[in-house]
Amino acid sequence: MKFLALVKKEFRECLPWMCLAFIIFTGFGALLLRGKVLYEEGRRKEIWREEQVVPWCTSPISDIGPLLLLTALGLGLVMAIRQFYVPAFDKTWAFTLHRPIRLITAVHAKLFVAILGLTLSVGLPWTGMFLYAAIPGRFMDPVLPKVFWEGWLMVGLGFILYLGTAVSSLCQARWYTTKVCGLAFAAGIIFLAMAESPFPAPLVLTAIGLVVLGIQVYALMQSKEF
Amino acid sequence: MPISIEISPGSDTPIYTQIVDQVSQAIAKGSLRAGEKLPPVRKLAEELVVNPNTVAKAIQQLEQRGLVNTRIGSGTFVAEPGLRQADQNAMKTVSDRIDYLIGQCIHMGLDGPAIRRLLEDRLNKFKGPKEGDRHG
Amino acid sequence: MGEIVLQTWDLTKYYGRHLALDHLNLKIPKGTVYGLLGRNGSGKTTAIKLLLGFLRPTCGSSEVLGCDSSDLTPEIRGRVGYVCEGHPLYKWMPIGTLENFQKAFYPDRWDKHLFDEMLDYFTLSRKQRIRSLSNGQRAQVSLALAMATSPDLLVMDDPTLGLDVVIRRQFLQGMIHLIQQKGKTVLFSSHILSDVERVADRVAVIDKGVLRADCTLEQFRTSIRKVRAERTGSLPAGFDLPGTLHCRQDDSVTEWIVVGTTDEQLEQAFSQAPVKGFSCVAMNMEDQFIEFTTPSGNRRLFEWEERP
Numbered sequence: 001m002k003f004l005a006l007v008k009k010e011f012r013e014c015l016p017w018m019c020l021a022f023i024i025f026t027g028f029g030a031l032l033l034r035g036k037v038l039y040e041e042g043r044r045k046e047i048w049r050e051e052q053v054v055p056w057c058t059s060p061i062s063d064i065g066p067l068l069l070l071t072a073l074g075l076g077l078v079m080a081i082r083q084f085y086v087p088a089f090d091k092t093w094a095f096t097l098h099r100p101i102r103l104i105t106a107v108h109a110k111l112f113v114a115i116l117g118l119t120l121s122v123g124l125p126w127t128g129m130f131l132y133a134a135i136p137g138r139f140m141d142p143v144l145p146k147v148f149w150e151g152w153l154m155v156g157l158g159f160i161l162y163l164g165t166a167v168s169s170l171c172q173a174r175w176y177t178t179k180v181c182g183l184a185f186a187a188g189i190i191f192l193a194m195a196e197s198p199f200p201a202p203l204v205l206t207a208i209g210l211v212v213l214g215i216q217v218y219a220l221m222q223s224k225e226f
Numbered sequence: 227m228p229i230s231i232e233i234s235p236g237s238d239t240p241i242y243t244q245i246v247d248q249v250s251q252a253i254a255k256g257s258l259r260a261g262e263k264l265p266p267v268r269k270l271a272e273e274l275v276v277n278p279n280t281v282a283k284a285i286q287q288l289e290q291r292g293l294v295n296t297r298i299g300s301g302t303f304v305a306e307p308g309l310r311q312a313d314q315n316a317m318k319t320v321s322d323r324i325d326y327l328i329g330q331c332i333h334m335g336l337d338g339p340a341i342r343r344l345l346e347d348r349l350n351k352f353k354g355p356k357e358g359d360r361h362g
Numbered sequence: 363m364g365e366i367v368l369q370t371w372d373l374t375k376y377y378g379r380h381l382a383l384d385h386l387n388l389k390i391p392k393g394t395v396y397g398l399l400g401r402n403g404s405g406k407t408t409a410i411k412l413l414l415g416f417l418r419p420t421c422g423s424s425e426v427l428g429c430d431s432s433d434l435t436p437e438i439r440g441r442v443g444y445v446c447e448g449h450p451l452y453k454w455m456p457i458g459t460l461e462n463f464q465k466a467f468y469p470d471r472w473d474k475h476l477f478d479e480m481l482d483y484f485t486l487s488r489k490q491r492i493r494s495l496s497n498g499q500r501a502q503v504s505l506a507l508a509m510a511t512s513p514d515l516l517v518m519d520d521p522t523l524g525l526d527v528v529i530r531r532q533f534l535q536g537m538i539h540l541i542q543q544k545g546k547t548v549l550f551s552s553h554i555l556s557d558v559e560r561v562a563d564r565v566a567v568i569d570k571g572v573l574r575a576d577c578t579l580e581q582f583r584t585s586i587r588k589v590r591a592e593r594t595g596s597l598p599a600g601f602d603l604p605g606t607l608h609c610r611q612d613d614s615v616t617e618w619i620v621v622g623t624t625d626e627q628l629e630q631a632f633s634q635a636p637v638k639g640f641s642c643v644a645m646n647m648e649d650q651f652i653e654f655t656t657p658s659g660n661r662r663l664f665e666w667e668e669r670p
Contacts, residue, residue, distance in 0.1 A: 005466035009452070091450035094416065099467045100440030226416040235556035238644035240583045268542055275534050277395055277561045278542060329641040333590075 006109035021075040021121040061133040072158025080165030163213035170220040245284035365392040372422035382408040384571040397562030398551035405571040406551040443513030447520040449504040458488030477510035518550035586650040588643040595636035
């Protein structure tokens with residue numbers, strides 16, 4: 001009951017950003033996809049005319065990748081600011097934390113909403129786009145399942161940036177000292193994960209990032225002064 | 227409320243003293259008659275926007291002076307004139323106050339006769355229980 | 363003293379090198395309205411935030427309803443109402459949504475009838491969003507939200523700062539309404555001495571982080587006095603009344619502000635002095651507070667009751 005009330009509040013506060021992310025990703029993503037489909041139709045005509053065909057270098061759906069990453073990162077960043085930085089600014093921490101709840105419940109509600117937001121605004125549309133692209137006959141070149149998981153990894157990186165931003169927001173040091181560490185660490189993880197590296201590495205990096213930043217968030221909330 | 231009590235928090239006198247003084251004055255002048263019921267402490271506290279303990283203290287002081295009686299279960303009533311016996315403590319308090327007032331008058335430059343005249347003048351403004359009608 | 367609802371032991375807080383609170387030792391008994399007085403920056407907000415676990419003490423400790431402040435359980439928080447300066451609330455929420463939010467946390471204690479009554483009295487509608495309310499109206503919502511949770515302890519940190527006399531009166535009425543119920547306690551900090559004088563049973567004065575007074579309101583009012591004496595000659599060097607806070611002289615009159623000095627002590631002190639007599643002048647609470655907290659050479663810690 002109490003958790004639900006907190007979740008509702010956090011959800012409503014992040015809702016405009018989730019909607020924005022959804023519109024941007026779905027809108028531009030759909031446009032991109034549509035462009036690919038039209039190009040594909042052009043290709044088919046060329047093949048039928050037995051002309052030289054330049055094969056796809058990458059799976060057509062992969063071009064959605066950069067958009068997905070940017071949207072996920074952007075949403076993660078903004079949600080963390082809304083949830084962890086703004087309450088210090090408008091002093092509503094005092095109201096939120098004087099509820100008859102354990103401190104950890106407030107943190108869980110925020111994290112839950114962040115995961116939900118990324119899933120609904122970016123993850124699910126991505127799934128939809130992938131399924132659309134994966135329909136047999138849509139594209140001549142096979143759409144590989146690994147691309148699907150890579151997409152979700154990018155959603156995970158969005159959550160990493162969310163945690164990094166949360167850590168930086170909660171940290172009470174100055175920006176030019178350790179306050180920037182959370183963001184820097186998250187950026188490092190994201191960069192390394194996106195660099196060309198053999199398969200398990202990005203996943204492992206993301207997992208490490210989640211654990212380290214996650215623990216930091218809990219620790220900072222426990223020790224923070226409001 | 228049979229009388230209106232005005233609380234001035236910024237004044238020199240503590241609030242409970244103000245309540246005691248004003249109720250005493252009202253009884254002395256006749257605005258509050260013998261046997262009349264005072265509002266309960268809760269109601270008075272809410273109306274005056276004052277701590278109920280302060281009101282209770284004022285009532286207690288009035289009781290000590292014999293001006294009111296509290297009957298458990300019924301409330302607080304203005305005491306009959308005959309029962310308002312001044313006890314020793316009350317007499318001392320009154321004497322101290324008179325000393326204080328006399329001190330102030332002396333500081334203001336009034337001499338003995340002037341002080342007596344002032345006292346007479348103020349006494350005439352009161353209608354005591356043995357003198358004539360009461361004014362509401 | 364009855365049951366203690368709030369207690370501190372040498373509660374100290376440093377912000378860097380700035381000492382905000384210096385070994386505060388307070389005991390607040392159940393059923394009192396406790397007024398915390400102090401000038402701006404004296405440490406009142408720091409004390410309250412430490413009590414409610416929003417700050418960590420540099421040293422010392424405190425307890426609320428028997429629970430350590432740095433680890434207040436949800437059960438204890440559920441019994442404490444908190445209204446803080448500025449009344450920060452979620453700007454986007456309509457009052458009705460905020461009511462439902464608050465209600466969800468206090469399922470057993472929520473007093474819907476009181477909340478309705480208070481909204482009616484303040485002429486506020488549930489559809490109004492917090493951002494559209496004035497500071498005073500937001501304060502009213504804050505008060506209603508806190509009181510409708512039927513708190514055993516209501517803590518208010520300068521709740522009427524910058525608000526008009528009508529709102530201040532409403533807060534006082536709220537406090538009195540609460541205190542009429544058995545076993546409720548109110549702790550509030552304020553600048554407005556007349557408000558404190560109306561509703562407080564006990565007062566504490568914090569000055570530059572140090573507790574300077576902790577007694578009943580009556581003791582505070584009757585202990586700080588102005589003594590005037592007309593001199594007939596110059597006072598001997600080193601002449602001093604016990605408990606002097608300040609001393610002022612002009613051509614013929616000397617005035618002392620004294621704390622806790624009895625009449626007997628005054629009689630004794632003046633018996634040998636070249637004065638024409640002395641008188642005690644009553645002071646209003648504002649003057650008492652000012653004299654008590656103005657820096658002077660002689661500071662006196664002001665404690666009247668034995669701590670059990």
